[in-house]
Amino acid sequence: MTEPESSTPAPADSSKLAFLTAYADQIEGQVQFGDTKASLLIAGDAILLGISGGLINLIWPATDNRFASSHASTLLMIGAIATSTLLVLALALALWTARPAPVHDKPVANFFLLSYIARLTPEAFIASYNSSSVEALSEEALLTIHGKARYAATKFRCLKWAIYATLLSLGLFAVTLLLALISTLTA
Numbered sequence: 401m402t403e404p405e406s407s408t409p410a411p412a413d414s415s416k417l418a419f420l421t422a423y424a425d426q427i428e429g430q431v432q433f434g435d436t437k438a439s440l441l442i443a444g445d446a447i448l449l450g451i452s453g454g455l456i457n458l459i460w461p462a463t464d465n466r467f468a469s470s471h472a473s474t475l476l477m478i479g480a481i482a483t484s485t486l487l488v489l490a491l492a493l494a495l496w497t498a499r500p501a502p503v504h505d506k507p508v509a510n511f512f513l514l515s516y517i518a519r520l521t522p523e524a525f526i527a528s529y530n531s532s533s534v535e536a537l538s539e540e541a542l543l544t545i546h547g548k549a550r551y552a553a554t555k556f557r558c559l560k561w562a563i564y565a566t567l568l569s570l571g572l573f574a575v576t577l578l579l580a581l582i583s584t585l586t587a
Contacts, residue, residue: 408564416538417534417538419566420538420541420542420545423545424512424541424544424545427545427548427549427552428548430549430552430556431548431551431555433499434555434556434559434565435497435498435555436554437497438475438494438495438497438498438555438562439498439558440557441490441494441497441559441562441566442494442498444566445487445490445491445494445562445566446491447471448487448566448569448570449484449488449491451573452480452483452484452487452569452573453484455480455483455573455576455580456481456484456579456582457475457587459473459476459576460477461578461585463525465575468523472579474582475577475579476580479572479575479576479579480570480576483569483576484569484570484574486565486566486568486572487565487566489528489565490562490563490566490569491562491564492563493558493559493561493562493565494558494559494562496558497521497555497558497559497562501551502549503515503547504570506528508521509542510543510544510572511528511529511537511540511541512540512541513534513544520557542543
């Protein structure tokens with residue numbers, strides 16, 4: 401006599417499912433970490449862009465002989481505009497990083513994709529779960545983890561370039577401000 405199939409996974413399957421769950425949580429945590437960094441960078445870059453505008457305002461009406469020469473005034477303006485341009489680039493990259501994943505625009509049928517699930521009725525979602533095997537759910541979870549890992553890698557690549565542009569703009573801002581002060585004092 402054969403025993404009826406059990407719906408509970410075998411111990412080896414349980415440990416794999418626990419690993420899969422922990423791994424999915426880790427990847428989701430990385431995506432959220434990237435979103436948090438991007439949000440902070442957006443706020444910081446917006447503030448710096450406002451300050452950079454103040455630097456341009458300080459340099460722009462240079463017709464009153466505040467600076468040592470017209471060449472100094474031109475170089476300072478180039479520095480101030482370059483600073484603002486880098487900050488706009490950094491802000492654009494940070495905003496690009498914070499955008500929702502493009503997969504949600506036209507979601508594929510995946511049990512773990514929130515935008516797909518949201519388009520199902522509760523009954524269809526429950527029926528989909530009940531008709532899926534542990535192996536099928538595991539495979540969909542792995543596909544979701546892989547997709548999120550690729551998304552997180554893209555997010556962090558954009559974030560890295562946004563941070564580089566911000567750092568470069570800060571250095572350029574400091575040099576431009578220092579040169580403006582020196583030029584003003586020697587005028």
